[in-house]
Amino acid sequence: MKPDMPLPVLEASSIVKRFGGAVAVDDVSIAVSAGEIHAVVGENGAGKSTLMRVLAGILTADQGTVKVGGELLEGGAKGSLEAGIALVHQELSLIPEMTVAENIMLGSTPTSYGFIRTRQLKAAAAEALDEIGVSVDLNESVARLSVALRQFVEIARAVARKPRVLILDEPTATLTPAETDHLLAMLQRLANRGMAIIYISHRIPEVFTICTTITVLRDGKVVDSTPLVETTPSAVIDKMVGRELSLDLSSRRVATPGALVLSARGIRAHNVNGVDLDVRSGEIIGLGGLVGAGRTELVRAIVGADPRYGGTVTLWVDGHPRNITSYQPAVRAGIGYVPEERRTDGLALTMSVSDNIALPNRRELSSAGVILAGKTARFASNLADAVGLRPPVITRDVGEYSGGNQQKVVIAKWLGRKPRFIVLDEPTRGVDVGAKAEIHRIVRELADNGAAVLVVSSDLPELLELSDVIHVVRDGRITGTLSAADANEKSVMSLASGENLVGA
Amino acid sequence: MKLGTEQSGLLGRVRNLAARRTEGRGLILLALVIIVVAILEPTAFTAYSVTLGRVALIGLVALGLTAVILMGELDLSVASTLAVSGVIMASIPDLGLGIVVALAAGILIGIVNAVFVVYVGINSFIATLGMLFALRGLAFVISDEKPVRLSNIDAGIAFGAPLIGPVTPRVLIFIVAFIALQVFLTRVRAGREFYAVGGNRQAAFDAGIPVRRRIFTGFMISGFVAALAGVINTLERTAADPTAGSSVLLASFAAAIIGGVVLTGGRGSVVGTLIGALSLGILQVALTLSGVQTDIQDIFIGSILLIAVITDPTQLRAAAASVRSFFQRREKAQIPT
Amino acid sequence: MRNTRTMFPAAGLLAVAGLLLSGCAGAGGDSSDGSASTYNVYALLPQGTDQPYGTTYLPAMQAKADELGIKLTITNSKYDADTQASDCEVAVAAQPDLIILWPAVGDTVRPCLEAAKAAGIPVTATNSDVNPEDKSLIKGYSGPDTYGQGQASAEMMCDAAAGAPTNIIVINGLTGNSTAINRHDGFADYIAKSCTNITILAEQPGNWNKDDSQIAASEMLTSVGAENVQGIYAADDTMVAGAIDALKARGIDPSSLIITSIGNTKLGNPLVISGELYGTVFQSSSWDGENAVVLAYNVLTGKPVEENLFMPSVKVTKDNASDPSVAPEW
Structure with missing residues (x-):
């Protein structure tokens, strides 16, 4: 440490946090000084969010200490708040039915004799909003705000506490580039006034715009911590993944689209405003866009899992058109759907792998209503092998497997039905690198064997690597279509964010 | 640069208010009930003191229940709390002391419920279901399985008489309880935070709100209000019946639900519950006056309840669209292919 | 399935108005038809067709009322004292010519009786008598001795x-x-x-x-x-x-x-x-229902009534058990 560096406001030493047997944070030390914007980067599952929850007192570390201004941090979330640490969560933590003002002041509502001092509440909330340069009706209920505005209200809540340390966990995931710029400028301002900021992001360019120091986490460990001027984006990315990363376009298949399998016309549903979509046999269509753009709603409406307000979906079964109106008949007709929320929608966690795989295939695996155990076991273990489940113990509960393996089970479930058309929504979210590659292999094999595949992914490299054609969705509409040859991160992102449409 | 837009203009404000409130469909139902009753059975309004009494009977327990439901919890023990507090009160010869002990018992029951939910970690449906049975049994044991007469019957009869105009003490207490809870849930910090506890418990906890204390408060309110209803009933009837409250539990849940209170918590208001109680009360009195049998009345109330729930605004939008697309499909089917 | 489900709310909205109209109109129509009825009487009962006794009690009561030109409005509190008390308030407010009361819980009916008295509505008891100290508040009792x-x-x-x-x-x-x-x-x-x-x-x-x-x-x-x-x-x-x-x-x-x-x-x-x-x-449940109305009619028409109109306590042994006159009713 240089002698002229100010004393750190926040100092965490040798933090260790385990969940069961897994070490999420492994001997991490980090120090942040006043006026510093400290970036923490790493791949999904590197331990960033866990570390931040420890700093904010929401989780208790198994080992190590956190000091704020030299004082040892105690008393859980409340203690951390009082010590001046404010965390803006990755997932929104607002109360939908409360007003903007109430949400900003949640937990620190000004009162006299228990009664809320409304004028003071609104004044303080307005001040916080002013500080971050956002204007929004204080009396509006949060449920009616756009996702981006909610994100800013969340930040206003943290700022209203006048924290010494402000932690932001992926604050720009749902923001347009214009909004992101606004946020970054605002953070710069706060830092100039002496606030210590920890900024978590996987958008490396943003980090290089505003941050002063960068800490890279991989597998729960610090692999690098250095002033930003001493490193480069590509060096940071290398450290994040632990290998040279280049878009692996070599593995891209040469698509040979066959007959039309699915055709959707004028689909309207909640958050979906009129979408036409065709998918052919042997083709992988990617749906890109920002979180909240309506992609998940679109695919759910197509497969009939959620009600449609309008539009038709036709599935071609051996040359005959079949109208798809609801989910159960859709599945019987040969549609497969791997949902975004696999833990809640895709799996029965307390049932075995074999039971889960057998679930949509009961008809084939039973005789006169009785499930044939031997046939089921053979069926399940073949599929478990096909998707590379590790360890391939089909009698184990699905809940005992890691996220990647759980996802393989969901996919195996549908493989058994040999779907004509399959939708995969965020197939590799929260999945480790190895499992990710295997899932990609399975998806390609599906298409090679003649299935029509629709993939929703927020992971741009994945989308570019897998898709033959990319449709970009924004505000419930397809705003652009890119062929594999034309697509790159930039072209997809600009369509997704509508950058060219914002005048600012 | 500024982000976001400030809503302005009177029309915009009104539209916003309408979209934000949860009482809308309750209000529509109430309007329908009032119009139909006014045409067909106007006695229900000319005899408004009776209708008010019925609304207060249904509504009081529902008000306390609302506090618990807003936090995403349930309290099934309210009916038994009503019975047991009445029996306790009537068993104590001194009227004043009896009332105090009965109300304290209500608060204590709330605390026991909350201990099961918060510290033992039992789902509130199950915990309060257990209390429902246990307290009902306790009421029978204390009363020796028969009605307990009040020692001072004249005081009871005086209590049932109107104070000013049609306002009996019951109606007055109901109004006071309504105002107190409305103020508590909108103006008092602890009450306002009930919405946070019910809307997003983790977020409330992360924001430093004492979630456990709020849950305790909610169950204590619900227990106290149920005991208050027990005291009022016992006074008005001049005796405490250990089987009392059989109709209270479902009616108060119905009032809350019709008024737009969401069982999973975070959405709703005591204004909504008041609207629900008004709808149910007016309807019941009108149907009774019309000579409609109780069983048939129950069918009505059940239907109204179901309609209130299925006419959720988002459901309605989907319904309108599906009706439209149904006709469109019909039109298309006319064209031969 | 989703599509069918969204159809319900629309149908439901139409249903609510229909329900309300039919419910109130059906019974409301009767009350306007006052030419055939001479007297309006409320009967506050704690059971009805939900109990075996009430199932045979009610038709006999209704038949006698039709015969004597009495328009009956019947409530069933299902033995809930609070519900009966509220039914009583409704009855008093409707200002009928008489109230027939079958106490759900005997100890709790005094306020109801007092309210009826204040409104000048006579009350008779059926099936279960009121407490001795409340006897002065009723015109008579009919039912089992x-x-x-x-x-x-x-x-x-x-x-x-x-x-x-x-x-x-x-x-x-x-x-x-x-x-x-x-x-x-x-x-x-x-x-x-x-x-x-x-x-x-x-x-x-x-x-x-x-x-x-x-x-x-x-x-x-x-x-x-x-x-x-x-x-x-x-x-x-x-x-x-x-x-x-x-x-x-x-x-x-x-x-x-x-x-x-x-x-x-x-x-x-x-x-x-x-x-x-x-x-x-x-x-006899039918005797009980019938004579509740008979007693009410006698009070209304000013005929002298005894304090108690007792059901005859007919003895049933093997000798007469199969007689139609003592055929069990409930």
């Missing part, structure tokens, strides 16, 4: 004993219940005064239900010695069935004992015919 029923049951037992020394056990109704007290007193008073050859060895409550009664009978048979017991009295047919089961469980033939009870229900009547039950007292 519970004291007389106990006495009739005692008379049958006395006849069967024919002067021989007879030891019996007694199973009473729910402790504290007025019907239970009156039946017990009617039975015990008669035995003590007119039939001293009968001795009550033991008595216990059977709480109006069969299981409790069977246990009570069993305990008493054990404590006094089954061989010493020549007769059993139970305060209703349901409990006597439990006592008979207790005897059978010990291998004792019930017809070898003198057993009497009260009710002549669909449970008790076959026991009399089979000889297991010596005799029971007929409580």
Whole structure:
């Protein structure tokens, strides 16, 4: 440490946090000084969010200490708040039915004799909003705000506490580039006034715009911590993944689209405003866009899992058109759907792998209503092998497997039905690198064997690597279509964010 | 640069208010009930003191229940709390002391419920279901399985008489309880935070709100209000019946639900519950006056309840669209292919 | 499936208006049709077609009302005192010519009676009488003579004993219940005064239900010695069935004992015919319903009425058990 560096406001030493047997944070030390914007980067599952929850007192570390201004941090979330640490969560933590003002002041509502001092509440909330340069009706209920505005209200809540340390966990995931710029400028301002900021992001360019120091986490460990001027984006990315990363376009298949399998016309549903979509046999269509753009709603409406307000979906079964109106008949007709929320929608966690795989295939695996155990076991273990489940113990509960393996089970479930058309929504979210590659292999094999595949992914490299054609969705509409040859991160992102449409 | 837009203009404000409130469909139902009753059975309004009494009977327990439901919890023990507090009160010869002990018992029951939910970690449906049975049994044991007469019957009869105009003490207490809870849930910090506890418990906890204390408060309110209803009933009837409250539990849940209170918590208001109680009360009195049998009345109330729930605004939008697309499909089917 | 589900709300909205209109209009139409009815009467009952007794009580009541030109409005509080109190408020507000009250919980009806009195509406009681101190607030009572029923049951037992020394056990109704007290007193008073050859060895409550009664009978048979017991009295047919089961469980033939009870229900009547039950007292639900209206009519037309209009306590033994006049009603 240089002698002229100010004393750190926040100092965490040798933090260790385990969940069961897994070490999420492994001997991490980090120090942040006043006026510093400290970036923490790493791949999904590197331990960033866990570390931040420890700093904010929401989780208790198994080992190590956190000091704020030299004082040892105690008393859980409340203690951390009082010590001046404010965390803006990755997932929104607002109360939908409360007003903007109430949400900003949640937990620190000004009162006299228990009664809320409304004028003071609104004044303080307005001040916080002013500080971050956002204007929004204080009396509006949060449920009616756009996702981006909610994100800013969340930040206003943290700022209203006048924290010494402000932690932001992926604050720009749902923001347009214009909004992101606004946020970054605002953070710069706060830092100039002496606030210590920890900024978590996987958008490396943003980090290089505003941050002063960068800490890279991989597998729960610090692999690098250095002033930003001493490193480069590509060096940071290398450290994040632990290998040279280049878009692996070599593995891209040469698509040979066959007959039309699915055709959707004028689909309207909640958050979906009129979408036409065709998918052919042997083709992988990617749906890109920002979180909240309506992609998940679109695919759910197509497969009939959620009600449609309008539009038709036709599935071609051996040359005959079949109208798809609801989910159960859709599945019987040969549609497969791997949902975004696999833990809640895709799996029965307390049932075995074999039971889960057998679930949509009961008809084939039973005789006169009785499930044939031997046939089921053979069926399940073949599929478990096909998707590379590790360890391939089909009698184990699905809940005992890691996220990647759980996802393989969901996919195996549908493989058994040999779907004509399959939708995969965020197939590799929260999945480790190895499992990710295997899932990609399975998806390609599906298409090679003649299935029509629709993939929703927020992971741009994945989308570019897998898709033959990319449709970009924004505000419930397809705003652009890119062929594999034309697509790159930039072209997809600009369509997704509508950058060219914002005048600012 | 500024982000976001400030809503302005009177029309915009009104539209916003309408979209934000949860009482809308309750209000529509109430309007329908009032119009139909006014045409067909106007006695229900000319005899408004009776209708008010019925609304207060249904509504009081529902008000306390609302506090618990807003936090995403349930309290099934309210009916038994009503019975047991009445029996306790009537068993104590001194009227004043009896009332105090009965109300304290209500608060204590709330605390026991909350201990099961918060510290033992039992789902509130199950915990309060257990209390429902246990307290009902306790009421029978204390009363020796028969009605307990009040020692001072004249005081009871005086209590049932109107104070000013049609306002009996019951109606007055109901109004006071309504105002107190409305103020508590909108103006008092602890009450306002009930919405946070019910809307997003983790977020409330992360924001430093004492979630456990709020849950305790909610169950204590619900227990106290149920005991208050027990005291009022016992006074008005001049005796405490250990089987009392059989109709209270479902009616108060119905009032809350019709008024737009969401069982999973975070959405709703005591204004909504008041609207629900008004709808149910007016309807019941009108149907009774019309000579409609109780069983048939129950069918009505059940239907109204179901309609209130299925006419959720988002459901309605989907319904309108599906009706439209149904006709469109019909039109298309006319064209031969 | 999703699409069908979204159809419901639209249909539901239409249904609500229809429901309300039909419900209020159906009954509302009757009230405007006042030419045929001379009197408006509210009947506040604690049961209706939800109970066997009420199922036969109601049609008889309605038929008599139609005959006498009385328009009845009937409520059913399902034995909830609060509901009945609220029904009473509605009734008082509707200003009928008379209120017929069957108390759901006897101890809780005083405020209702006071309110009716204040509004100048006469009240009669049916089936279950009000408490003695409230008697001044009603015009009359019609229904079973519970004291007389106990006495009739005692008379049958006395006849069967024919002067021989007879030891019996007694199973009473729910402790504290007025019907239970009156039946017990009617039975015990008669035995003590007119039939001293009968001795009550033991008595216990059977709480109006069969299981409790069977246990009570069993305990008493054990404590006094089954061989010493020549007769059993139970305060209703349901409990006597439990006592008979207790005897059978010990291998004792019930017809070898003198057993009497009260009710002549669909449970008790076959026991009399089979000889297991010596005799029971007929409580006619149709008489009860019919005479509730008769009493009301007499009050309304200013005819002199007795304080109590008692149901005749008809004795039912093997001799007349199959007569159509005592065919069980509930």
